[in-house]
Amino acid sequence: MPVKYIPYTPNTVEGEAILDNITRTQRVLRYRDNNQVYNRIKRGMPYYEVETVEQVGNKDNTDNLVIRGECISACAYLKEQGVKVDLVYIDPPFASGADYAKKVHIRRTPKLAEKIIQAETQLEAEELQAFEETMYGDIWKKEDYLNWMYENLQAIKAVMSDNASIYVHLDTKIGHYVKILMDEVFGEENFRNEIIWCYKTSLRASSKSYGKDHDMIFFYSKSDTNEIHPDKKDFPSSESTIKRWKEYADENGFVSNKHFAGSKSTIINTDDESKGFNIYNGIPRDWWEISANVSKGNTDEVVAGKYATQKPEALLERIIKASSDKGMVIADFFGGSGVTAKVANDLGRKFIHCDIGINSIQTVRDRLVANKTSFIIKEIKDGVALFRNPQQTMDKLATLITGLQQKVEGVSNFWFGAITDSKMGTMPVYVPDLINSKEKVLDIPTINRIINEEIQNLNITAKKVIVYYIDIDDEKELRKFIKDNNATTVDIELKDLKNLLHEVVVNDxxxxxxxxxxxxxxxxxxxxxxxxxxxxxxxxxxxxxxxxxxxxxxxxxxxxxxxxxxxxxxxxxxxxxxxxxxxxxxxxxxxxxxxxxxxxxxxxxxxxxxxxxxxxxxxxxxxxxxxxxxxxxxxxxxxxxxxxxxxxx
Structure with a gap:
């Protein structure tokens, strides 16, 4: 159970929209579970005990943090500790419907290594044996994704300093939906830019459609006093532009368009040559052409190449330089491979890296160790012993629940599966989705749905259903609600999932x-x-x-x-x-x-x-x-x- 709940903001603005009513624009967005989202935000962010796992480097440096845990719980911890963040960059899941996997390589045995040394044989990566493992699943229903994102944005806003900025990196599939949420959370008046990141090489091309060669990055500030710090060194011209107009390039590799003012051949107005100009008349442009292929960069970037969604350091360098000064705190709550933390440290900033997956924490740890960086690793003790990441834990649970069968006829996808017993018959089993933070707390709305919807919709005759939980909002009140409102003949058995999850982690x-x-x-x-x-x-x-x-x-x-x-x-x-x-x-x-x-x-x-x-x-x-x-x-x-x-x- 959470130790307590931390308010998201000092006070939710009375009458401000919570997803279902956009008051500023008089548009209406209706998603499932809006009331649950509203109730959770009113209750606050769950604050759990936090354990220091490891101190790396200088013990006096306690500013740089690597946190394993969910965004909302990490923000609760930061707010309780009085930590304020000056710049946020997040690259959350895009609701892409894809599973992301990493390739696991089998190492050479020491005995074989000795033979290779003796034979003076060169090892080739292609010779290695490997298999793939799922790192996380980016599979969401749109409504669930937007509810989840809304809570995360509210939590992040709660730990931002008054003059802080936030950059949210998304793609064209979900970006315009999240833009509406950000207008609500940060205010339309605090929208600064939509930045288009163009890849130098096409990642998704087809002769039958336009190429999908860009992502969008929404730039907001917490207040209207925020501004960027444009520096032409941070917005260099492209290599092709510098090569063509080298006589006009300065020592920083920047070709100023002032050299072409009044010329009939002004390249600003042509499609093929304007790409290199990231600053026009001293104003940084809102589209950036940066290669997405980190493997062609320096070797420090390749260390995290196991991440399919890894972003290039040049992209983060531009954002951090433009919207922060040295000594400021830079946070990434979906940290992945640790690009934000690494670049922030290189630029003299403090960093907070947060991610729920152990592979992310290990990758950024090793990356920062190689970079000779000092930091602290902390783990949020939310009562769930995760099996590397939530997706793998959910897969493992199916084998831990004795007798569980999945995709049972007559049992909807709401249920994790069902157990067949000689006396009780088929018993549907509910397990909270660890990927979806809102399901971690078993509350009255969830039980009400089970009683009045899901049990009623079963196409089998059930005597009992089993409901696993991680946390209970108010166990006494919940059991009373079941007793007073369960008009069915079906018994509801509550079980603590934490007892089962202890079996997940088995030491080598x-x-x-x-x-x-x-x-x-x-x-x-x-x-x-x-x-x-x-x-x-x-x-x-x-x-x-x-x-x-x-x-x-x-x-x-x-x-x-x-x-x-x-x-x-x-x-x-x-x-x-x-x-x-x-x-x-x-x-x-x-x-x-x-x-x-x-x-x-x-x-x-x-x-x-x-x-x-x-x-x-x-x-x-x-x-x-x-x-x-x-x-x-x-x-x-x-x-x-x-x-x-x-x-x-």
Whole structure:
């Protein structure tokens, strides 16, 4: 249960529209569950306990935050702590109807790495075995999406400083709907610009339609005193323009259109050459041509290439420079690969990165470690032990509920499935959708819908339904409501989902040894060993991950079946007896045996098997060991899918 609820804003303006009535424009938007949205906003943002997971870098720097949790809960925490945000950039799901997956690469075993070194063979990425895992599902009904976005925007506004700005990045499918919501939340008078981000290369082209080569970014301020800080260095001309008009380019690569004033060949008015001019008569233009392909940029951007929706650093650099000064706080509540946090830090700003997926938190952590950045990782303890991300947790729940069958005839999609019992017959099961934050609290409107709609609409005879919950608004009042209003003969059984979710997280099994070793010519180059006479060596003997083995087994079964149907050979993934190729990161804590993690040293094994030592890339293959200058107290191992297990050394 939440510790308490934090008000979204000092007071909701009386008579201001809450989705169903746009008073300023006299238009009407009607979506399902509007009353529930209104009631939740009146109740406030749920404030949960927040645990500090890890301090990275300078312990005196507590301004930079990486938060695992939902946007609304993170905003409740920030508001309770009195944190104000000066600039917000969010790249939320676009309601695209797509599932986003990452490719999970199997590492090289240390034994194989030794053979490769001896044979002086070059590793190729194409040779690696891999499978895909769903990171999150961007599958929404439009009404649910807009209700969800409205609550998030209200929460974000509650932590913005008086002179703050917000940039909301969307596409053409959903952007114009969200624009109306933003008018309501921030006020039409505080709309500053619709910025069009044009890709330099076509991502979605078809000969039968116009290319879909841009996204839209809505720029609002919290008050009418906000303005951007245009600097021509931040809005450079395109390469083609500079090349053609190089005699007019200044030292910053900016071609000023003043050189063409009065000329009949003024390129501002031509379609092909005006693209490079991002500033006209000193005014920044509201369309930007920036390549969407981060893999062609510097290698620092490629580290997060597992994110299909990753945005280029150049895009964030332009926004942050234009709408903030050094020392200000920049927040991204759908942080993904951590581009906003990384760029903000590079530009001398403070940052807040928030995301609900563990893969996002791990990606931005590793990215910031490599960037030598100081920050704190915090986790919102909302009572749900997530399986890497909400989508994967929902998939896992279907296997944890004993006897559950999904897509049962006569049971609508409102129900998660049904259990067949010899005495009770078919029992529909309701499970709150962890992807949709509004379902986390079981309240009277939800129970009322179950009693008066969903049970009535069942095409089966049910004696009992099972309703799982994470939180209950008021359990005593809720049970009384069921007793007083359930006119059906169907019994309603309430069950705490948290008890079931505890079974989701199962630690991997690790066998290791730890010994003192002497400093040698071979290992002394790895550390500054001037003050050390000995090192500690941890050797990983065996690593077993049941979840990964099941995933790989399912991948192999599917591949074998497809090969039989198509008559093509399939190369299955085979894991060695030691299982060390399933390890991505190993970290050592020499300071704390419990509680907050302190990383004394760490190694990350990239997909080619090379070691990244404390954020620094090396040319060494991992040999199954990690060295420490101090005596290790505990060890953290992250597998290739992102599951982390901590063991005492």
């Amino acid at each position: 099994e690790i066998s290791l040894t730890c010994n003192k070793v002497e400093i040698t010519n071979e290992n002394k180059s790895l550390f500054d060993t001037a003050d050390n006479k000995e090192l500690y060596q941890i050797s990983i003997e065996k690593f077993v991950s049941d979840r990964l083995n099941q995933k790989i087994g399912a991948f192999n079964d599917k591949g074998n079946l497809q090969s039989l149907n198509k008559g093509k050979a399939f190369n299955p993934i085979n894991i060695s007896e030691e299982g060390l190729e399933l390890i991505e990161l190993i970290a050592v804590d020499c300071e704390n045996s419990t509680g907050e993690w302190h990383c004394s040293t760490e190694i990350k094994i990239d997909k080619l098997g090379y070691v990244i030592l404390d954020g620094e890339k090396t040319n060494n293959f991992w040999d199954g060991r990690i060295l420490s200058k101090k005596k290790p107290l505990r060890l953290k191992i992250r597998n290739i899918s992102g599951d982390e297990t901590i063991v005492t050394v």
